[in-house]
Amino acid sequence: MGIVIAVISGKGGVGKTTAVANLGLGVAMNGKRCAVVDFDIGQRNLDMILGLENRVVYDIVQVMDGEASLKQALIKSKVDDNLRFLAASQSKDKRVLNSKKVQKLVKELKDNFDYVILDSPAGIESGFEHTIEFADAAIIVVNPEVSSIRDADRAIGILDSKSQKVKDGGEVAKYLIINRIVADMVQSGEMLKSDDILDILNIKLVGKVPEDSGVIDASNQGKPVILDKHSIAGQAYKRISARLCGKKIDMKDVEVTDSSLFKKLAGIFK
Amino acid sequence: MQSKQYSVKVYECGIDDEERFIAFFNTNYALFKDHLIVINGYLSQNIKNYLNSKSLTFINNIKLPRGRSRKALEEEFSIQKRECDIDRIIAQTELEKLSNRLQNNLSVIDEIVRSGRVIEIDGDLLLLNRVNSGATIYTSGNLIITQLVEGSIRCDGNFMIIMASSKANIIFHGVEIDSKFLEDRLNRVELKGEEIVINPVLKRRQIGYCNSSN
Numbered sequence: 001m002g003i004v005i006a007v008i009s010g011k012g013g014v015g016k017t018t019a020v021a022n023l024g025l026g027v028a029m030n031g032k033r034c035a036v037v038d039f040d041i042g043q044r045n046l047d048m049i050l051g052l053e054n055r056v057v058y059d060i061v062q063v064m065d066g067e068a069s070l071k072q073a074l075i076k077s078k079v080d081d082n083l084r085f086l087a088a089s090q091s092k093d094k095r096v097l098n099s100k101k102v103q104k105l106v107k108e109l110k111d112n113f114d115y116v117i118l119d120s121p122a123g124i125e126s127g128f129e130h131t132i133e134f135a136d137a138a139i140i141v142v143n144p145e146v147s148s149i150r151d152a153d154r155a156i157g158i159l160d161s162k163s164q165k166v167k168d169g170g171e172v173a174k175y176l177i178i179n180r181i182v183a184d185m186v187q188s189g190e191m192l193k194s195d196d197i198l199d200i201l202n203i204k205l206v207g208k209v210p211e212d213s214g215v216i217d218a219s220n221q222g223k224p225v226i227l228d229k230h231s232i233a234g235q236a237y238k239r240i241s242a243r244l245c246g247k248k249i250d251m252k253d254v255e256v257t258d259s260s261l262f263k264k265l266a267g268i269f270k
Numbered sequence: 271m272q273s274k275q276y277s278v279k280v281y282e283c284g285i286d287d288e289e290r291f292i293a294f295f296n297t298n299y300a301l302f303k304d305h306l307i308v309i310n311g312y313l314s315q316n317i318k319n320y321l322n323s324k325s326l327t328f329i330n331n332i333k334l335p336r337g338r339s340r341k342a343l344e345e346e347f348s349i350q351k352r353e354c355d356i357d358r359i360i361a362q363t364e365l366e367k368l369s370n371r372l373q374n375n376l377s378v379i380d381e382i383v384r385s386g387r388v389i390e391i392d393g394d395l396l397l398l399n400r401v402n403s404g405a406t407i408y409t410s411g412n413l414i415i416t417q418l419v420e421g422s423i424r425c426d427g428n429f430m431i432i433m434a435s436s437k438a439n440i441i442f443h444g445v446e447i448d449s450k451f452l453e454d455r456l457n458r459v460e461l462k463g464e465e466i467v468i469n470p471v472l473k474r475r476q477i478g479y480c481n482s483s484n
Contacts, residue, residue: 146403150385153402157384200402200420202382 002033004106004116005244006135008159010151012122014143015179018215020119021049022226022234023139026241028082029226032114035074038088039131040121041097047087051078051222061089064101070108079227084113094127103164106134115244124158132159137173140203143180144192149200156201175206177240182211183257194255207240209233210254280334282308285317292320299324308332375411383407383421394427403437416456429460431471442466 007023009016017040024036037060038046047053055075058068063086070086077083086109089096109116120131132138138159142152156174163172178194185191198205212233218225225234226241232254239249281302285291295302307321307328321328338346375393383389383397385404394411401407405421412427419432422439434440434452441447442459445466451457454470461467 150403153385154404157387160384199418200400202400 002110002113002116003137004110004118004135005137005139006118006120006132006159007139007141008120008128008132008152008155009122009141009148010124010153010155011143011148014141014148015209015215016122016141017046017049017119018219018225019139019141019177019179019209019237020046020117021219021224022237023241023244024050024083024085024115024117025077025080025224026226026237027115027117027244028077028080030241030245030247031082032245033082033084033112034115034117035084035086035109035113036117036119037086037109038119039127040119041088041127042090042093043121044088044090046119047075047085048222049219049224050085052085052087053222056087059087059089060105061092061096064097064105070105070112079223094121094125094130097126097130099130099133102130103134124155128155129158129162132163132172134164135172136165137175139175139177139206140201141177141179142197142201144178144186144194144197146192149192149197153201156203174203176201176203177207177209178205179209180211181208181254183255186255187257205251206243207236208251208254209236209240279305280308281305282310282334284310285312285314288314288317291317295320295324295326302326308334385421401438425459429458431456431458433457 007016007020017038020036024034027034036046036050038044039060040046041061044059047056052075058073060073062068063070063073074084074086077085106116118131118135121127140152140156142148159172159174160166165172176198178197181194182191186193194205194208210232212225212231214228214231215225215233218228218231218234224237225231226237228234236252236254239252242249283291303324303326305326307326309317309328309330311331313330375391376396377391377393378396378398379389380398382399383401383405385402388406389395389408391407391409391411393409395407395409395413397407397413397415398417400417401415401419401421401423403420406424407413407415407421408424410426413423413425413430413432415423415430415432417433419434419438419440422441423430423432423434424441426443430442432440432452433454433456434449436449438449438452439446440449440452443461443466447459447466447468451468452459453474455472455474456470457468458471459466459468
């Protein structure tokens, strides 16, 4: 029996889908069977980022409606055998989802994989609610800016009131990823510090990802940035994936620039 | 401190003729031996020696406090008692009024109030966590929030104790309160008559003001 992780953000464009692609691949590379599911019905893009665009035959709606079996619809990753992908429907919209269908699908995935990662749509409407409904844990992706933090705060609030696990008296584990950190801007005070974000959201930090121009190129080429050994964002996703697999890895301080580190060192010898 | 209070009998007189005085005391010694003797005017060594020899307690030229008549005392006492009763009744009714508002449905919440959440409390609220941007809290009674407020607050109670960031929107009895008055660690905002009074309860630690300088 696996664990179901919903990746949510509230605000759009903070890097949810990129995080799902990279974490899915990262977890698979750690030897775990992993399924990534695009829940953004009507606006499919996880397939592009994973480079599986042309392999999609059946989508999630067809599986839920019984037009195809889960086995038929799951697409094997080109990069890692442990990773499977279930595409969202591009032609339908969010209204086709209902709780019963989602529950059945999630249960089937849970029985077959160690990790099931659900890519939630942005916003807090029904699509989002269905994504979190049967999740065991949630990863909240934020950017270090106030609007992203407030939307994430709202999403966490809904998660804490509408998830099935909470209704049953349990608690959904919540982990925070701070994405697109620019060290210089944090140092100069233009960007929120991760400590301040943690104060506001009050959930566990699982990783910080620095801004990296390589991410866009990687997405365009369909090769998640985690595969790029020289990418700082890729390295960050590697660390987060390992943490998700239960490994103890120290938090790297991506908010310190090399120059300020040098200054600190110089200060010691003064 | 140990103390005792008692009444003493006093015999007060002046001396014109020493011999007559001594003769008078000799005859009435039994009557005066338990009295405090107060001599007004000149007191000669001769008389002193005489009083000492009779081991009488005496003092010279002193103004003794004199008690009022019993009737006057009783009257004063009854006035005092009446005033005291009135004060007590006023204090009691005020206290009752206050405690009615203070302990009316006191709610205690210890969870972070996240964006989008609206909490409406008919009564008092003690909140032990943050109020994030985009959250709203309304209380008809008093309000105490121990952590930072970044959301909206509406309070119609006698007082509220909060710390607010500059993003917060604080309204007390329909009056918007500028967050620059609420920057201390905890601030008490209360209604005194028609005026709203703001006082710091806990000062912000000085370290909070320190900016890292280059």
